[in-house]
Amino acid sequence: MTSKPLPDHAFLQQALATARAAAEAAESVIRSHYLDQALGTEVKADQTPVTVADKAAEQVIRDTITGQFPEHGIYGEEFGRSDQADSDFLWLIDPIDGTKSFVRGYPFFSTQIALMYQQQLVVGVSNAPVFNEMAWATLGGGAFLNGQAILVDPDAAAHSRCVSTGNIQSLIQDNWQRFGALLTKFSKIRGYGDFYHYHLLASGKIDLVVESDVNILDIAALTLIVQEAGGIMTDIQGKPINLQTRSVMAGTQATHALGIHTLNE
Secondary structure (H helix, E strand, O other), rough: OOOOOOOOOOHHHHHHHHHHHHHHHHHHHHHHHHOOOOOOOOOOOOEEEEHHHHHHHHHHHHHHHHHHHOOOOOOOOOOOOOOOOOOOOOEEEEEEHHHHHHOOOOOEEEEEEEEOOOEEEEEEEEEOOOEEEEEEEEEEOOEEEEOOEOOOOOOOOOOOOOOEEEHHHHOOOOOOHHHHHHHHOOOEEEOOHHHHHHHHOOOOOOOOEEEOOHHHHHHHHHOOOOOOOOOOOOOOOOEEEEOOOOEEEEEOOHHHOOOOOHHHH
Protein backbone atom coordinates (compact mmCIF):
# COMPACT_ATOMS: atom_id res chain seq x y z
CA MET A 1 0.00 0.00 0.00
CA THR A 2 1.35 3.44 -0.96
CA SER A 3 2.20 5.54 2.07
CA LYS A 4 0.02 8.61 2.52
CA PRO A 5 0.37 11.60 4.86
CA LEU A 6 -0.77 10.94 8.39
CA PRO A 7 -4.09 12.49 9.49
CA ASP A 8 -3.74 16.04 10.73
CA HIS A 9 -4.34 17.30 14.27
CA ALA A 10 -7.90 18.43 13.59
CA PHE A 11 -8.88 15.02 12.27
CA LEU A 12 -7.25 13.20 15.20
CA GLN A 13 -9.14 15.39 17.66
CA GLN A 14 -12.41 14.66 15.86
CA ALA A 15 -11.67 10.93 15.91
CA LEU A 16 -10.70 11.10 19.59
CA ALA A 17 -13.93 12.90 20.46
CA THR A 18 -15.88 10.22 18.62
CA ALA A 19 -14.02 7.40 20.37
CA ARG A 20 -14.59 8.98 23.78
CA ALA A 21 -18.28 9.51 23.03
CA ALA A 22 -18.54 5.88 21.92
CA ALA A 23 -16.84 4.68 25.12
CA GLU A 24 -19.20 6.77 27.24
CA ALA A 25 -22.23 5.41 25.39
CA ALA A 26 -20.94 1.88 25.94
CA GLU A 27 -20.39 2.65 29.63
CA SER A 28 -24.09 3.41 30.04
CA VAL A 29 -24.93 0.02 28.54
CA ILE A 30 -22.33 -1.79 30.63
CA ARG A 31 -23.39 -0.17 33.89
CA SER A 32 -27.00 -1.15 33.24
CA HIS A 33 -25.97 -4.81 33.10
CA TYR A 34 -23.18 -4.95 35.71
CA LEU A 35 -23.99 -7.33 38.57
CA ASP A 36 -27.10 -8.47 36.69
CA GLN A 37 -27.53 -12.15 37.49
CA ALA A 38 -29.48 -12.70 34.26
CA LEU A 39 -26.79 -11.67 31.79
CA GLY A 40 -27.53 -14.41 29.29
CA THR A 41 -23.90 -15.52 29.15
CA GLU A 42 -22.83 -17.73 26.28
CA VAL A 43 -19.52 -19.54 25.73
CA LYS A 44 -17.88 -18.95 22.36
CA ALA A 45 -15.92 -21.51 20.36
CA ASP A 46 -12.65 -20.34 21.95
CA GLN A 47 -14.14 -21.05 25.39
CA THR A 48 -14.43 -17.38 26.34
CA PRO A 49 -17.72 -15.94 27.59
CA VAL A 50 -19.86 -13.36 25.84
CA THR A 51 -22.92 -11.62 27.27
CA VAL A 52 -25.78 -9.50 26.02
CA ALA A 53 -23.86 -6.55 27.44
CA ASP A 54 -20.85 -7.24 25.19
CA LYS A 55 -23.04 -7.27 22.10
CA ALA A 56 -25.14 -4.25 23.08
CA ALA A 57 -22.04 -2.23 24.00
CA GLU A 58 -20.32 -3.04 20.73
CA GLN A 59 -23.42 -2.09 18.76
CA VAL A 60 -23.65 1.34 20.37
CA ILE A 61 -19.93 1.89 19.73
CA ARG A 62 -20.35 0.94 16.08
CA ASP A 63 -23.37 3.21 15.74
CA THR A 64 -21.46 6.15 17.21
CA ILE A 65 -18.45 5.64 14.96
CA THR A 66 -20.38 5.06 11.74
CA GLY A 67 -22.46 8.13 12.46
CA GLN A 68 -19.29 10.21 12.17
CA PHE A 69 -17.15 8.09 9.84
CA PRO A 70 -19.39 5.89 7.67
CA GLU A 71 -16.56 5.20 5.23
CA HIS A 72 -14.23 3.70 7.86
CA GLY A 73 -13.72 0.00 8.49
CA ILE A 74 -14.56 -1.52 11.86
CA TYR A 75 -13.18 -4.69 13.47
CA GLY A 76 -15.01 -5.63 16.66
CA GLU A 77 -14.75 -8.49 19.11
CA GLU A 78 -18.39 -9.56 18.81
CA PHE A 79 -19.46 -8.72 15.25
CA GLY A 80 -16.22 -9.11 13.36
CA ARG A 81 -14.95 -6.94 10.55
CA SER A 82 -17.07 -4.63 8.40
CA ASP A 83 -16.86 -4.68 4.64
CA GLN A 84 -15.04 -1.36 4.03
CA ALA A 85 -12.02 -3.30 2.81
CA ASP A 86 -10.62 -0.39 0.81
CA SER A 87 -10.58 2.10 3.66
CA ASP A 88 -7.24 3.31 5.03
CA PHE A 89 -8.93 3.59 8.45
CA LEU A 90 -9.77 0.67 10.71
CA TRP A 91 -11.43 1.01 14.11
CA LEU A 92 -10.53 -1.74 16.61
CA ILE A 93 -13.14 -2.42 19.30
CA ASP A 94 -13.36 -4.64 22.35
CA PRO A 95 -16.58 -3.53 24.06
CA ILE A 96 -15.83 -5.40 27.30
CA ASP A 97 -12.22 -6.47 27.56
CA GLY A 98 -12.33 -8.69 30.62
CA THR A 99 -15.73 -10.34 30.19
CA LYS A 100 -14.67 -13.10 32.61
CA SER A 101 -14.24 -10.44 35.29
CA PHE A 102 -17.49 -8.77 34.27
CA VAL A 103 -19.58 -11.93 34.66
CA ARG A 104 -17.98 -12.71 38.02
CA GLY A 105 -18.77 -9.22 39.32
CA TYR A 106 -15.29 -7.80 39.87
CA PRO A 107 -14.18 -4.59 38.22
CA PHE A 108 -11.16 -5.51 36.07
CA PHE A 109 -12.81 -4.91 32.72
CA SER A 110 -12.80 -2.02 30.27
CA THR A 111 -13.86 -0.79 26.87
CA GLN A 112 -11.05 -0.58 24.31
CA ILE A 113 -11.40 1.57 21.18
CA ALA A 114 -8.55 2.38 18.79
CA LEU A 115 -8.20 3.81 15.30
CA MET A 116 -5.56 2.50 12.93
CA TYR A 117 -4.53 4.37 9.77
CA GLN A 118 -2.62 2.30 7.22
CA GLN A 119 -1.55 -0.14 9.93
CA GLN A 120 -0.45 2.64 12.31
CA LEU A 121 -2.29 3.38 15.54
CA VAL A 122 -3.36 7.02 15.68
CA VAL A 123 -6.10 7.17 18.37
CA GLY A 124 -6.70 5.09 21.48
CA VAL A 125 -9.28 5.19 24.28
CA SER A 126 -9.34 2.84 27.28
CA ASN A 127 -12.34 3.28 29.57
CA ALA A 128 -12.88 1.39 32.84
CA PRO A 129 -16.44 2.08 34.05
CA VAL A 130 -16.20 0.78 37.62
CA PHE A 131 -12.82 2.44 38.17
CA ASN A 132 -14.12 5.74 36.76
CA GLU A 133 -10.93 5.84 34.68
CA MET A 134 -10.61 6.86 31.06
CA ALA A 135 -7.20 6.99 29.41
CA TRP A 136 -6.65 8.23 25.88
CA ALA A 137 -3.96 9.21 23.41
CA THR A 138 -3.49 10.50 19.88
CA LEU A 139 -0.40 9.98 17.78
CA GLY A 140 2.04 12.75 18.68
CA GLY A 141 -0.43 14.30 21.10
CA GLY A 142 0.57 12.69 24.39
CA ALA A 143 -1.36 10.46 26.77
CA PHE A 144 -3.96 11.42 29.35
CA LEU A 145 -5.82 9.83 32.25
CA ASN A 146 -9.05 11.53 33.30
CA GLY A 147 -7.83 14.69 31.58
CA GLN A 148 -4.38 14.80 33.22
CA ALA A 149 -1.23 14.28 31.16
CA ILE A 150 0.61 11.10 32.14
CA LEU A 151 4.15 9.79 31.67
CA VAL A 152 6.00 6.61 32.52
CA ASP A 153 8.63 6.84 35.27
CA PRO A 154 12.08 6.32 33.70
CA ASP A 155 13.88 6.52 37.05
CA ALA A 156 12.06 4.09 39.34
CA ALA A 157 14.12 3.22 42.41
CA ALA A 158 15.35 -0.36 42.59
CA HIS A 159 13.70 -0.90 45.97
CA SER A 160 10.23 -0.21 44.56
CA ARG A 161 10.51 -1.36 40.94
CA CYS A 162 7.41 -3.38 40.03
CA VAL A 163 6.58 -5.88 37.27
CA SER A 164 2.99 -6.91 36.57
CA THR A 165 2.07 -10.04 34.61
CA GLY A 166 -1.06 -11.38 32.95
CA ASN A 167 -2.23 -14.44 31.03
CA ILE A 168 1.15 -16.10 31.40
CA GLN A 169 0.08 -19.71 30.77
CA SER A 170 1.51 -19.99 27.26
CA LEU A 171 4.46 -17.75 28.06
CA ILE A 172 5.80 -19.96 30.84
CA GLN A 173 5.44 -23.23 28.94
CA ASP A 174 8.66 -22.55 27.05
CA ASN A 175 10.18 -19.73 29.08
CA TRP A 176 9.69 -20.67 32.73
CA GLN A 177 13.34 -20.32 33.76
CA ARG A 178 13.88 -17.10 31.82
CA PHE A 179 10.62 -15.69 33.10
CA GLY A 180 11.63 -16.55 36.66
CA ALA A 181 14.98 -14.85 36.11
CA LEU A 182 13.17 -11.70 34.97
CA LEU A 183 10.96 -11.63 38.06
CA THR A 184 14.00 -11.70 40.35
CA LYS A 185 15.13 -8.38 38.91
CA PHE A 186 12.12 -6.56 40.43
CA SER A 187 11.31 -5.89 44.06
CA LYS A 188 7.54 -6.24 43.57
CA ILE A 189 5.65 -8.79 41.47
CA ARG A 190 1.97 -8.16 40.83
CA GLY A 191 -0.79 -9.31 38.50
CA TYR A 192 -2.97 -6.25 38.11
CA GLY A 193 -4.30 -7.53 34.82
CA ASP A 194 -6.23 -6.37 31.80
CA PHE A 195 -6.33 -2.59 31.23
CA TYR A 196 -5.20 -1.71 34.73
CA HIS A 197 -1.50 -2.51 34.66
CA TYR A 198 -1.14 -0.53 31.41
CA HIS A 199 -2.83 2.49 32.99
CA LEU A 200 -0.46 2.16 35.96
CA LEU A 201 2.59 1.84 33.71
CA ALA A 202 1.62 4.85 31.60
CA SER A 203 1.06 6.85 34.82
CA GLY A 204 4.53 6.06 36.19
CA LYS A 205 3.27 3.82 39.01
CA ILE A 206 4.69 0.47 37.87
CA ASP A 207 7.61 -0.32 35.59
CA LEU A 208 7.02 -3.35 33.36
CA VAL A 209 4.09 -5.38 32.01
CA VAL A 210 4.55 -8.88 30.59
CA GLU A 211 1.54 -10.59 29.09
CA SER A 212 0.67 -13.38 26.67
CA ASP A 213 -2.52 -14.79 25.12
CA VAL A 214 -3.73 -11.37 23.97
CA ASN A 215 -5.13 -10.13 20.69
CA ILE A 216 -4.93 -6.76 19.02
CA LEU A 217 -8.42 -5.73 20.14
CA ASP A 218 -7.29 -6.08 23.78
CA ILE A 219 -4.18 -3.95 23.43
CA ALA A 220 -4.42 -1.55 20.47
CA ALA A 221 -5.58 1.49 22.42
CA LEU A 222 -3.31 0.64 25.34
CA THR A 223 -0.31 0.39 23.01
CA LEU A 224 -0.73 3.97 21.83
CA ILE A 225 -1.40 5.20 25.37
CA VAL A 226 1.80 3.61 26.70
CA GLN A 227 3.85 4.86 23.76
CA GLU A 228 2.53 8.40 23.99
CA ALA A 229 3.30 8.34 27.73
CA GLY A 230 6.95 7.75 26.83
CA GLY A 231 6.96 3.96 27.19
CA ILE A 232 7.83 1.15 24.82
CA MET A 233 5.36 -1.61 23.96
CA THR A 234 6.19 -4.55 21.70
CA ASP A 235 5.65 -8.31 21.75
CA ILE A 236 7.98 -10.37 23.94
CA GLN A 237 10.45 -10.80 21.07
CA GLY A 238 10.64 -7.03 20.65
CA LYS A 239 8.60 -6.92 17.43
CA PRO A 240 6.17 -4.03 16.83
CA ILE A 241 2.52 -4.47 17.81
CA ASN A 242 0.35 -5.41 14.82
CA LEU A 243 -2.89 -7.21 14.01
CA GLN A 244 -1.27 -10.61 14.66
CA THR A 245 0.37 -9.79 18.02
CA ARG A 246 -0.23 -12.35 20.78
CA SER A 247 2.13 -11.21 23.57
CA VAL A 248 3.27 -7.97 25.19
CA MET A 249 6.41 -6.50 26.72
CA ALA A 250 5.68 -2.96 27.87
CA GLY A 251 7.87 -0.73 29.99
CA THR A 252 10.21 2.20 30.16
CA GLN A 253 13.21 2.26 27.87
CA ALA A 254 15.31 0.59 30.59
CA THR A 255 12.82 -2.01 31.84
CA HIS A 256 11.64 -2.95 28.35
CA ALA A 257 15.24 -3.57 27.29
CA LEU A 258 15.80 -5.63 30.45
CA GLY A 259 12.70 -7.71 29.76
CA ILE A 260 13.51 -8.36 26.11
CA HIS A 261 17.10 -9.32 26.94
CA THR A 262 16.17 -11.61 29.84
CA LEU A 263 13.43 -13.51 28.05
CA ASN A 264 15.36 -13.88 24.80
CA GLU A 265 19.01 -14.22 25.81
